[in-house]
Amino acid sequence: MPKIVDPDQRRVAIAEAVFSALDEGGPRNVTLANVADHAGLAIGSVRYFLGSREEMVAFAFSVVVERVGARVSSRIDTALATLHSGTHDPDARLAATADILAEFLPLDAARRREAIVWIEFETAARTDARLAKTSRRAATQTTELIETILSTAASDGALPAGLDIAVETARLAALIDGLTVRSALHPDLLDPALARDALLAHLRGLQR
Amino acid sequence: MPKIVDPDQRRVAIAEAVFSALDEGGPRNVTLANVADHAGLAIGSVRYFLGSREEMVAFAFSVVVERVGARVSSRIDTALATLHSGTHDPDARLAATADILAEFLPLDAARRREAIVWIEFETAARTDARLAKTSRRAATQTTELIETILSTAASDGALPAGLDIAVETARLAALIDGLTVRSALHPDLLDPALARDALLAHLRGLQR
DNA sequence: ACGTTCGTAGCATGGACGTGCTAAATAACT
DNA sequence: AGTTATTTAGCACGTCCATGCTACGAACGT
Numbered sequence: 284m285p286k287i288v289d290p291d292q293r294r295v296a297i298a299e300a301v302f303s304a305l306d307e308g309g310p311r312n313v314t315l316a317n318v319a320d321h322a323g324l325a326i327g328s329v330r331y332f333l334g335s336r337e338e339m340v341a342f343a344f345s346v347v348v349e350r351v352g353a354r355v356s357s358r359i360d361t362a363l364a365t366l367h368s369g370t371h372d373p374d375a376r377l378a379a380t381a382d383i384l385a386e387f388l389p390l391d392a393a394r395r396r397e398a399i400v401w402i403e404f405e406t407a408a409r410t411d412a413r414l415a416k417t418s419r420r421a422a423t424q425t426t427e428l429i430e431t432i433l434s435t436a437a438s439d440g441a442l443p444a445g446l447d448i449a450v451e452t453a454r455l456a457a458l459i460d461g462l463t464v465r466s467a468l469h470p471d472l473l474d475p476a477l478a479r480d481a482l483l484a485h486l487r488g489l490q491r
Numbered sequence: 492m493p494k495i496v497d498p499d500q501r502r503v504a505i506a507e508a509v510f511s512a513l514d515e516g517g518p519r520n521v522t523l524a525n526v527a528d529h530a531g532l533a534i535g536s537v538r539y540f541l542g543s544r545e546e547m548v549a550f551a552f553s554v555v556v557e558r559v560g561a562r563v564s565s566r567i568d569t570a571l572a573t574l575h576s577g578t579h580d581p582d583a584r585l586a587a588t589a590d591i592l593a594e595f596l597p598l599d600a601a602r603r604r605e606a607i608v609w610i611e612f613e614t615a616a617r618t619d620a621r622l623a624k625t626s627r628r629a630a631t632q633t634t635e636l637i638e639t640i641l642s643t644a645a646s647d648g649a650l651p652a653g654l655d656i657a658v659e660t661a662r663l664a665a666l667i668d669g670l671t672v673r674s675a676l677h678p679d680l681l682d683p684a685l686a687r688d689a690l691l692a693h694l695r696g697l698q699r
Numbered sequence: 700a701c702g703t704t705c706g707t708a709g710c711a712t713g714g715a716c717g718t719g720c721t722a723a724a725t726a727a728c729t
Numbered sequence: 730a731g732t733t734a735t736t737t738a739g740c741a742c743g744t745c746c747a748t749g750c751t752a753c754g755a756a757c758g759t
Contacts, residue, residue, distance in 0.1 A: 309618040310518065314716065325738050326717095332736090336717065389681050399617070405676055406614050409607070410517040447692070453670075453681055454689040458662065461669025465661075468613055469630050473661055481662040484655070488696050523745065533708050540706090544747065556745095 293332050294342060297322050301343035302400050310407060311342065342354045344404045347397060350423045355428070358386045376441055377486050380432060384482060387459050389427070389467050390475040398467040429456050433489075437491070442489060451489065456484055501540050502550060505530050509551035509683045518615060521548065523670070549621045552612045556629045557603060559595070566594045584649055585668040585694050588640060592690060595633070595667050597675050606675040637664050641697075650697060660695065666693055 300322035304312045316337055319326045333339040362379040389395035408418035430452040436442050462481060466473040508530035514519045522530040523544055527534045541547040570587040597603035616626035638660040644650050670689060 287557065307618070312618075315718090316716075328736070330718080379522055389739050402614055405672075406610055407517065409676055410515070410520075420675070422680055426680060443602065447688075450688045453673075453685050454657075454666065457669030457673050457681070457686075457689060458630075458666050459669065460672055461667065462667030464613075464664050464668055464672055465630075468617055469627070472630055472634060473665070477658065478659050478665075480655075480658045481665060482698050484658050484662055523748090524746075535708050536706070538748080 290332060294348060297324070297329055297333060297339065298343040298346040299389070301339065302347070303342075303397065305367075305403050306396055306399055311401060337413060340407075341417070344408075344414055344417050347400050347404065348417055351397065351401070352421075352424065355383065355386045357385050359428075364402065369383050373441060373490055376436070376439075377483070377490060380436070381479075381483055381486055383432070384429075384455075384459060384477060384486075388462055388475070388478050388482065390479065395467055395470070400468060402464060425459075426452060426456050429459075443491065446489075455489075498540060503554060505532070505537055505541060505547065506551040506554040509547065510555070510604065513551075513611050514604055514607055518634060523547075545621060548615075549625070552616075552622055552625050555608050555612065556625055557611070559605065560629075560632065563591065563594045566591050567636075579699055581649060584644070584647075585691070585698060588644070589687075589691055589694055591640070592637075592663075592667060592694075593687060596670055596683070596686055596690065598687065603675055603678070606671050610672060611677060632669075634660060634664050639669075651699065654697075663693065663697075666690070 294357045297318065299314055300318045300320075303321045304314075304317045308317075313336075315326045315329055318339065329339065331442065362383050366376060366379050389398035404414060405418055408414035419454065430448065433451055433455065434448050435441070437448060458481070462478045463472070466475065467479045482485055505526065508526045508598065509521055511529045512522075512525045516525075521544075522690045523534045523537055526547065537547065541550055568592050574584060574587050597606035612622060613626055616622035638656065641650070641659055641663065642656050645654065645656060655667075666689070670681070670686045674683065674686045
């Protein structure tokens with residue numbers, strides 16, 4: 284079967300295996316042997332496509348970031364359409380905004396898994412120079428997204444005047460991170476429904 | 492030097508060494524050799540007091556939790572005194588509440604280090620049964636503290652009626668977690684001053 | 700002064716892991 | 730059919746680590 288292999292596809296499949304290993308056993312579980320196992324490949328194959336273990340992990344990280352980014356920005360497109368298309372109805376704006384931001388939250392099993400991978404990577408990035416860049420980029424990106432949302436809302440007059448955008452950006456970004464971390468790590472203490480309610484309450488409080 | 496050693500004190504010193512190792516190199520860095528090194532001891536001594544590596548880590552975790560808990564509850568005492576002692580001034584209440592909750596935030600170097608250790612432990616606890624119990628206990632404890640703060644404020648009439656305490660508890664707990672994680676992991680994106688401002692803004696928004 | 704207990708030091712073993720390197724297998728191309 | 734590049738498989742080595750076990754040292758009680 285060998286030659287008809289799309290390398291990129293293979294790499295993504297391996298990244299997926301990294302996620303599985305990470306999800307079920309934490310960073311200690313992310314070994315070449317384990318990943319190869321999860322991917323149904325031999326260690327040699329994994330190394331052939333992704334070189335060293337470090338590169339493998341870094342690549343896997345970039346895949347998550349990219350994936351979440353893609354999901355969010357596709358949401359943005361549809362939400363912006365809804366938003367620009369007409370009503371300046373506050374409720375409609377709120378719902379559209381919530382839809383965008385909820386995409387970050389681990390509201391279903393797939394996204395919970397993604398969130399866990401995300402958290403593991405973020406903490407690992409703290410002491411791993413190779414991951415640090417991707418981590419920083421991702422963090423600034425989400426911050427900027429939130430800031431954009433808030434400042435456009437403000438210039439549309441949907442927010443009360445005198446609101447400090449920088450502070451509110453920090454607050455909303457932290458809220459989302461916190462909801463993500465808490466419901467990923469302690470799903471019994473913060474279930475998806477409650478997380479969503481908290482987000483909605485926050486946006487509603489902002490609007491007035 | 493040997494016989495006059497307080498075992499508990501020794502264990503705490505070792506826990507401190509665990510924190511250092513964890514802080515500077517992540518979980519991979521927490522090896523018996525490394526910890527012994529940081530503590531200025533031999534591996535044998537570390538093992539003598541704390542048995543296996545697993546036990547050592549579990550103990551270190553319990554020390555952080557206990558330490559943060561102690562710090563917060565001492566804050567609570569002084570804040571409650573201020574609160575009960577007189578003024579029903581909203582501003583005073585807000586400041587007192589902020590003082591309590593700010594204790595969770597990594598506003599200085601020491602607390603940042605603590606927060607990092609905390610985060611590492613929380614993520615490790617996800618896949619480590621031995622740590623899971625402590626993690627759960629800590630999480631519920633802080634949630635309950637926040638809930639208590641909010642519901643007493645509500646019954647004092649300091650909060651608008653019709654506020655859903657459960658949702659607001661989740662929201663405030665998530666905010667604190669998020670501020671902690673973000674300013675610990677990305678201090679350049681969220682500095683202590685901004686974190687504090689965000690917390691204050693949140694409490695102010697709650698009050699009205 | 701002396702043995703007993705508490706603490707320290709370290710050797711040796713076995714296991715897990717990443718990686719260099721090499722060989723084999725497979726399918727595409729000519 | 731033969732050739733070649735791609736992919737897979739796996740051996741062998743060196744490193745790091747936790748742990749069992751043993752020996753040594755130091756002070757306290759008697």
